[in-house]
Amino acid sequence: MLTRADLAKYPFLSEASEYVRELGLSIEELSAQEFSPVLDRAERRLEEALSKGRVSGEITNENAEILSFPVSNLILSLVGEERARRRFALAESKRAYELLRQEDPEKLEYIASTTFMWTVKRLDVKLGKRFYDFALSLPDFLHNSVHLREPRWNLPNRVLDHGFVYVTRDEAARLMEEEVRTKILERSGRTPDEVPKLLGSMVERARGLVVKWLGVPTKYELPKVPLPEAMPPCVRHLIESLDEGKNVQHMGRFTLASFLLNIGTGEEDVVKLFKPATDFSERMTRYQVEHIGGKRGGRTKYTCPMCTTLKTHGVCYKPDEICETIRNPLSYYKTKSRTLTNKGPKREPN
Amino acid sequence: MNPTEQLIRRKFQEYYLSFSKEFYLPPHPEAREYGFLLFKEKFMVRHRAFREPSVLLGAIRDLVPAHVYFSTAYYQEPTAAMEEKGWKGADLVFDIDADHLDTPCKSSHDSWKCKGCGTVGKGGAPKTCPKCKNDRMEEQTWLCEQCLRQAKEETNKLLEILYSDLGVEPSNLRIFFSGHRGYHVHVYSTKLQVMGEEERREIASYVLGQAFDPQLHELDEVNVGGVRVIEGPQLGQPGWRGRMVAGIYDVLGEEGERLGLSPAQVKTIKTQDRDEFFKRPFWSSVKGFGLSTWKILSLKAVDRRSAKIDTVVTTDVHRLIRLPGTLNGHTGLLTMQVPREKLDEFDPFRDSLAFHGKMRVRVKDSPQFQLAERQFGPYLDEAVELPSYAAMLLLCKRRAEPVG
Numbered sequence: 001m002l003t004r005a006d007l008a009k010y011p012f013l014s015e016a017s018e019y020v021r022e023l024g025l026s027i028e029e030l031s032a033q034e035f036s037p038v039l040d041r042a043e044r045r046l047e048e049a050l051s052k053g054r055v056s057g058e059i060t061n062e063n064a065e066i067l068s069f070p071v072s073n074l075i076l077s078l079v080g081e082e083r084a085r086r087r088f089a090l091a092e093s094k095r096a097y098e099l100l101r102q103e104d105p106e107k108l109e110y111i112a113s114t115t116f117m118w119t120v121k122r123l124d125v126k127l128g129k130r131f132y133d134f135a136l137s138l139p140d141f142l143h144n145s146v147h148l149r150e151p152r153w154n155l156p157n158r159v160l161d162h163g164f165v166y167v168t169r170d171e172a173a174r175l176m177e178e179e180v181r182t183k184i185l186e187r188s189g190r191t192p193d194e195v196p197k198l199l200g201s202m203v204e205r206a207r208g209l210v211v212k213w214l215g216v217p218t219k220y221e222l223p224k225v226p227l228p229e230a231m232p233p234c235v236r237h238l239i240e241s242l243d244e245g246k247n248v249q250h251m252g253r254f255t256l257a258s259f260l261l262n263i264g265t266g267e268e269d270v271v272k273l274f275k276p277a278t279d280f281s282e283r284m285t286r287y288q289v290e291h292i293g294g295k296r297g298g299r300t301k302y303t304c305p306m307c308t309t310l311k312t313h314g315v316c317y318k319p320d321e322i323c324e325t326i327r328n329p330l331s332y333y334k335t336k337s338r339t340l341t342n343k344g345p346k347r348e349p350n
Numbered sequence: 351m352n353p354t355e356q357l358i359r360r361k362f363q364e365y366y367l368s369f370s371k372e373f374y375l376p377p378h379p380e381a382r383e384y385g386f387l388l389f390k391e392k393f394m395v396r397h398r399a400f401r402e403p404s405v406l407l408g409a410i411r412d413l414v415p416a417h418v419y420f421s422t423a424y425y426q427e428p429t430a431a432m433e434e435k436g437w438k439g440a441d442l443v444f445d446i447d448a449d450h451l452d453t454p455c456k457s458s459h460d461s462w463k464c465k466g467c468g469t470v471g472k473g474g475a476p477k478t479c480p481k482c483k484n485d486r487m488e489e490q491t492w493l494c495e496q497c498l499r500q501a502k503e504e505t506n507k508l509l510e511i512l513y514s515d516l517g518v519e520p521s522n523l524r525i526f527f528s529g530h531r532g533y534h535v536h537v538y539s540t541k542l543q544v545m546g547e548e549e550r551r552e553i554a555s556y557v558l559g560q561a562f563d564p565q566l567h568e569l570d571e572v573n574v575g576g577v578r579v580i581e582g583p584q585l586g587q588p589g590w591r592g593r594m595v596a597g598i599y600d601v602l603g604e605e606g607e608r609l610g611l612s613p614a615q616v617k618t619i620k621t622q623d624r625d626e627f628f629k630r631p632f633w634s635s636v637k638g639f640g641l642s643t644w645k646i647l648s649l650k651a652v653d654r655r656s657a658k659i660d661t662v663v664t665t666d667v668h669r670l671i672r673l674p675g676t677l678n679g680h681t682g683l684l685t686m687q688v689p690r691e692k693l694d695e696f697d698p699f700r701d702s703l704a705f706h707g708k709m710r711v712r713v714k715d716s717p718q719f720q721l722a723e724r725q726f727g728p729y730l731d732e733a734v735e736l737p738s739y740a741a742m743l744l745l746c747k748r749r750a751e752p753v754g
Contacts, residue, residue, distance in 0.1 A: 138517070
């Protein structure tokens with residue numbers, strides 16, 4: 001079913017790993033002159049991912065394409081930089097998507113069911129203007145769709161038929177992109193026992209690339225004093241509603257309290273904020289605020305609920321452009337306070 | 351424990367001691383956590399595990415709890431602390447409760463009392479007392495046939511969605527009466543049980559039709575040879591598409607004014623036969639109905655056809671839920687399995703009674719109600735002798751006290 005050209009396109013496939021294993025090469029053997037295209041391509045894969053966020057899909061040397069992929073992964077796991085791993089996984093998965101979307105349905109089905117273990121059926125259905133090539137089992141669909149935020153990926157907006165979700169060819173490729181991303185992230189996360197000598201210099205060069213393109217890792221510290229201007233629309237709306245004496249439901253209250261405590265607001269100030277509520281009871285509010293802060297009950301400090309949860313419970317309010325890029329109100333605050341205080345890490349290469 | 355609680359506990363104890371049947375246990379009973387809410391100080395005994403129904407019954411006889419729960423989740427170590435249990439999976443569960451339904455009868459049978467000044471009122475409790483502004487309210491809810499009929503209807507809608515859209519095999523599904531104001535549906539599926547909270551949230555959204563976008567279901571205006579035509583889903587299409595069209599048929603049978611239609615559109619609905627509309631292609635064939643009108647009607651249709659479940663229960667992968675075959679401490683009724691084919695004829699007020707014999711109680715205040723096809727009440731401040739099931743309901747609902 002798969003040719004060597006396919007393995008070059010999709011080096012994350014189980015067959016590609018098998019192919020590499022059968023060659024029986026050790027890392028040290030790669031230092032031979034004949035393998036220099038492999039090491040070159042491995043470094044270029046990393047540089048392309050870090051600089052452009054894309055790895056090119058052009059294939060000049062099939063063997064080098066297949067063999068370089070595990071080498072890139074190995075280097076990344078040795079560099080041990082979370083940001084670089086994420087960026088590489090994203091870039092490689094986008095490359096895979098661009099190639100997968102051009103494949104015929106037979107090949108997509110084969111890859112989906114053998115490498116990603118999807119339960120997928122071939123379909124030949126036109127509904128409205130759209131043509132559906134596949135029906136994907138509900139758990140396999142959800143496993144990947146929950147990472148995608150456009151409304152078309154929300155389950156109520158899908159065609160669901162006896163446990164299978166209809167997807168177009170392009171959508172199948174997009175969902176596979178998610179699988180590829182997770183697979184690569186897992187792979188580059190495994191730490192090898194020792195650093196092969198040959199790779200020592202390559203790892204150092206890769207570290208240099210990370211600094212060049214992603215900047216020196218700075219741990220951004222949240223401002224000591226809470227910045228009201230950096231709060232997301234939902235939180236601001238909750239505060240306004242309380243101020244106006246409107247009733248705010250449990251999920252809204254929990255969101256507000258956990259958000260404020262997490263950005264460093266004092267418990268006293270959080271309690272005060274709930275005073276305008278019509279059913280305000282200082283004793284209860286204090287207990288609950290302390291509970292959320294981890295001082296009472298289970299002693300767990302609660303974090304702010306995810307945006308998806310807030311949408312389900314109707315707490316999400318007038319999302320803006322920053323909301324498009326985040327999944328939790330706390331990330332919104334982090335992003336915006338960083339721009340407001342101009343303390344963000346420099347992303348521009350020099 | 352006050353005398354009422356003592357009496358309820360004694361009757362519960364008698365019930366469990368004479369209980370001779372086997373408990374219904376869900377799949378993998380040994381991998382689940384069990385919990386018991388005691389009468390005494392409402393203390394919760396948690397993190398217990400049982401392999402044998404008989405041992406579980408022994409524990410229930412020992413503790414005589416007001417409520418008995420088990421986890422929808424399977425664990426490696428069900429008795430360990432929460433973080434160390436080792437989550438393996440959880441049944442997909444749905445909860446339909448009258449608390450979440452908007453039934454018109456609530457104002458006639460639910461009431462509240464201010465803990466500050468004693469002011470009373472009908473319906474759901476206000477946030478603060480209109481008289482003394484106190485925020486501590488005592489709520490009294492009642493189980494009524496209308497609320498439970500509505501809950502059963504929502505359950506039927508849920509089952510239809512589970513079968514035809516989620517592809518749940520009827521043999522992998524169990525329906526339970528909660529012993530109070532609703533029904534639980536449990537789905538056992540090795541494929542679905544490993545889903546996390548985010549995946550389950552999508553399923554809850556689906557059942558509720560949340561954030562449904564008719565345009566993404568290809569209800570749209572298109573240009574066909576220079577003519578603007580509305581195209582959209584058709585009856586018989588899978589999932590929400592066909593269901594939405596069927597729902598529109600229902601909605602058109604309702605009062606047009608309530609749908610937010612213009613007087614001219616209302617007239618169109620009233621004068622035309624709606625079966626005529628549904629002769630394809632119908633989206634463009636109704637005079638005065640444009641894309642925006644159809645969108646509004648689509649959303650109403652989805653709302654009518656969606657099942658009103660409690661999203662929190664479905665998304666929680668560590669949920670403790672009532673164990674069938676045990677007594678519900680809020681009512682003295684049994685939490686029990688209802689076979690699928692018996693759901694329509696199931697009458698909770700006849701089929702979930704646990705207590706026999708007679709009891710004499712002093713009823714403070716009770717609306718009229720029906721149990722075992724007999725009418726009771728209304729009662730006000732009187733001592734009466736009642737069949738035990740009726741007396742226990744009033745005691746559990748704190749509408750009555752022991753006599754003497």
